[in-house]
Amino acid sequence: MGWMAFTTLFIFWVWVYQVRLWLAIILQDASFSDFDGFMHTVFFTQEGWIFLTIGTCAGAFLSAVLFSVTVVAMPMLLERDVDFVTAMLTSIRVVRDNPVVMLTWAAIISATILLSLVPAFLGLIFTLPILGHTTWHLYQRAVQPLEDEPISAS
Structure with missing residues (x-):
């Protein structure tokens, strides 16, 4: 990390x-x-x-x-025992394979952060944890689970 x-x-x-x-x-x-x-x-x-x-x-x-x-490298480094180069290459692959979804996610992040800055940066108190949590779920859907992990229904 x-x-x-x-x-x-x-x-x-x-x-x-x-x-x-x-x-x-x-x-x-x-x-x-x-x-x-x-x-x-x-x-x-x-x-x-x-x-x-x-x-x-x-x-x-x-x-x-x-x-x-x-985009998915940070959560991947938290969950798996991989090096940062592998995590970055995986992240680039996810963006390359899903350009519309990733561009939409980047636009949502940009707009949300911009709106959060308006009330004297206080909106970031709420926005950053929500974006982090959402990014975690995006990572889980975008990257294949490990072989020994059961596939969850959620």
């Missing part, structure tokens, strides 16, 4: 550095000394819109990668 956490953190680091890269490449000539100046540059200049477009596409790609390698 520690290696899986490192993988997640690594993808986060890549995201942070790609934001800095696009900021330096696209907004190199922009001058902003405070948050309001930055917001004005990003939302009201052509370079800002290019930065937002490229940054959103890069962020969506990294989100898709992170979702694909973790």
